[in-house]
Amino acid sequence: MEDIIAVFKERPKLKDPIFVEGLPGVGNVGKLAAEHLVDQLKAVKFVEMFSKYFPPQVLVTDAGTIRLVSNELFYVMRPLMKNDLVIMTGDYQGLTPEGQYALSDRTLQIIKELGVNRIYTLGGYGLGKMIEKPRVLGAASDLELVDEMKTFGVTFSKGEPGSGIVGASGLLLGLGNLYGMRSVCLMGETSGYFVDPKGAQAVLEVLAKILGVTIDFSDLEQKAQQIDAITSKLKEIEAPAVPKREDLGYIG
Amino acid sequence: MEDIIAVFKERPKLKDPIFVEGLPGVGNVGKLAAEHLVDQLKAVKFVEMFSKYFPPQVLVTDAGTIRLVSNELFYVMRPLMKNDLVIMTGDYQGLTPEGQYALSDRTLQIIKELGVNRIYTLGGYGLGKMIEKPRVLGAASDLELVDEMKTFGVTFSKGEPGSGIVGASGLLLGLGNLYGMRSVCLMGETSGYFVDPKGAQAVLEVLAKILGVTIDFSDLEQKAQQIDAITSKLKEIEAPAVPKREDLGYIG
């Protein structure tokens, strides 16, 4: 068996596409954001990636059918814009460091062939404490992009994240350099204790401006209210043991 | 050394064979069921699979001879029926996710060559509590098979198993899709605390109807009575610490 199997349902011709990645991680911020983007832009699934670096697991749908855990690529054609989009999300990140590298590299090969030159990876920045108004922190492949991102309200803060960016959101940037791609990681602040739609919304609000898309956030806001309802109840009961900040200060 | 070594003792010509898998897992339901099926149908061993993904271990027989841990394939020729059978059981599943993928994929290659188009995988569904009359839960590759299975008394219950199906019983379905095979997983409810012949019997009763075979269950019933005798003693002594349900809600 190949280490990674990429099944193409379609071979779309894309116009100078921009790549957006959001996989499970801290607060699930990246995955929530990418999935919401797929929904809002009615993006079309065209690649499924299966791999021995994922858990040996199938998921069971409500109808009783199964599907093997995967990462997926979607495309959005935008005839009136300069750039089409490719969006990646999925069930898992690679389980091992070697798997992480192999999966990011394979992804870069695929999007290179599609003509991608610009990457945005989405993730959460774990604070280890509740946050009312999450900032969006950034990191980028070059200083010009750092400056460009600042104009969109992205915060670049010396020493944050101190431990760097771990996982696909980091590797796609780091390995992307070797493919000559320019890239940005957008990290929404999050407690890291819960799935965090508020962090996802913060990230998407910035990304929407960058990509020139309009996004309805009512779904995410509703999810955020549900989470808020739960956490405000939990606040009444003092948490006996919370993860330490240093365990959370990275990006999934 | 090859990662997986398949030693063929024989190359049988099989008539549109159906594949049945039962390996060690929750309550050992799948393995017990597959082994009982091999015994009852006097299935003939024809493949031994050895692999570096299994533990580095030989087992010692009562006579003092050794055998390397393995997975094994058996066949049953059924001249009066439409389908012959291939049954897989063994000592272990792959130790790592990568090993799980590699072993399931190799198994699919072998059974593809044998002409298999239909797969039944057998496993246990851990409840984390004692169960008197185990149901048989199902998951399938497509909706048509879901409906077909319902006619045999298989339960399809939304959200069960919530965490999907882990291990060979899941992967053979998920990867089997890529080989164009239609497949069903049958999961017998079990506490997950003990080797569970009752769960195995529940699964086999359904499978017997599907395959059109007659099975004598007296051996399994005897084993079940032995386990019941032990567990009823244990009930008198309250167990001090039991595995949590979320640790058990998967299939081996």
Added chain:
Amino acid sequence: MEDIIAVFKERPKLKDPIFVEGLPGVGNVGKLAAEHLVDQLKAVKFVEMFSKYFPPQVLVTDAGTIRLVSNELFYVMRPLMKNDLVIMTGDYQGLTPEGQYALSDRTLQIIKELGVNRIYTLGGYGLGKMIEKPRVLGAASDLELVDEMKTFGVTFSKGEPGSGIVGASGLLLGLGNLYGMRSVCLMGETSGYFVDPKGAQAVLEVLAKILGVTIDFSDLEQKAQQIDAITSKLKEIEAPAVPKREDLGYIG
């Protein structure tokens, strides 16, 4: 880098050689026995095996020079006997199951080329309690060898070892079958708490008869007395926590 590097210092022509293996394991019985055999028979080192499956470590000699951890092969030419000998010992076994398989398989390739048809692997059988007169338990590739071994005083006891034989001493037998080699594992009973020269001597006494060699045991006896002196002191202080038997009932 190759996974396993075998450096030959010499390519001896050996006469129908018998292979003896003893690597670190329970009570270090196998390694002690193999090293004592090398010393006593003035065996000549001719292969060094290095591997990424061993720890990334060099050992420092008393003189201050280093050597990379390895497994080593020695030969003994016996002009007056039917069989020459090849003896294997070393610093470590493979760290992972995959490494164990790869190392045993590579060893079998090498000794196959040397003309080996018979294997004796040496190990300890952990009892989890102190033992005065260790028995030598056996397991073999076929019934004829079981019977032959009984004539040398080897014990074959139903259900011992219950969990099979783990590690090189098991794999060389199990994989050896695939190379058409007949094989025996000799396991000296040992508490498993200490390096155990007494268990090694028990194993070697049997092996000496099988191989037709004369061995002086004064070195091992001296070491055993030193260990006895330590353990008798320890007996006065009741051990607060000892490993459970099930953790020890295997062979290294």
Added chain:
Amino acid sequence: MEDIIAVFKERPKLKDPIFVEGLPGVGNVGKLAAEHLVDQLKAVKFVEMFSKYFPPQVLVTDAGTIRLVSNELFYVMRPLMKNDLVIMTGDYQGLTPEGQYALSDRTLQIIKELGVNRIYTLGGYGLGKMIEKPRVLGAASDLELVDEMKTFGVTFSKGEPGSGIVGASGLLLGLGNLYGMRSVCLMGETSGYFVDPKGAQAVLEVLAKILGVTIDFSDLEQKAQQIDAITSKLKEIEAPAVPKREDLGYIG
């Protein structure tokens, strides 16, 4: 993706170069020493090594740009001396034993091609207690080098380090033998509790004499004073639990 990617920025022609390695490890002695050497000798970076054996991580600079974790090679041309220098340092060592072997072997391939015949690896020797005047312990590929090193004040002490040398500093010596390279490991004594500039200085003072270079230590001395200030405060508060010596007696 290749397991290890070596990106050459330049292909310098070097004159009989000597190789010096210092990577993260006990007390970070080796890395501190190698980095200080790079600074002092104004060494020029010419190779970046990326690998799936490193963590899947990018580091974020104060300016907000990212770089993938790596090992790096620097060169120093010394027109008036017999030997040019190649210095290696980096963010991490390989995460697994297999990664350690693969990375050291690849490094040896690269420096072999550059014409390296002599290796110095730098590390810390953890004592598990505070040390006022750290000695520099040594280990070497051959007795002649042991004697040569003694003339530079390197201590060769029977039984130290008892557990050998683990990691790149050991493997480059051990595998280097297979490449026909002569080598020395220099280990600065360190408590192992803190990043230890004092241990790094001790190692560099010896190395400076060996290489015939002049090094200004004011930076390291300043760092050492900062650490001393912290540790003297900590001494007032008795440490409740300290790592045991046997956990520390190795080299990174």
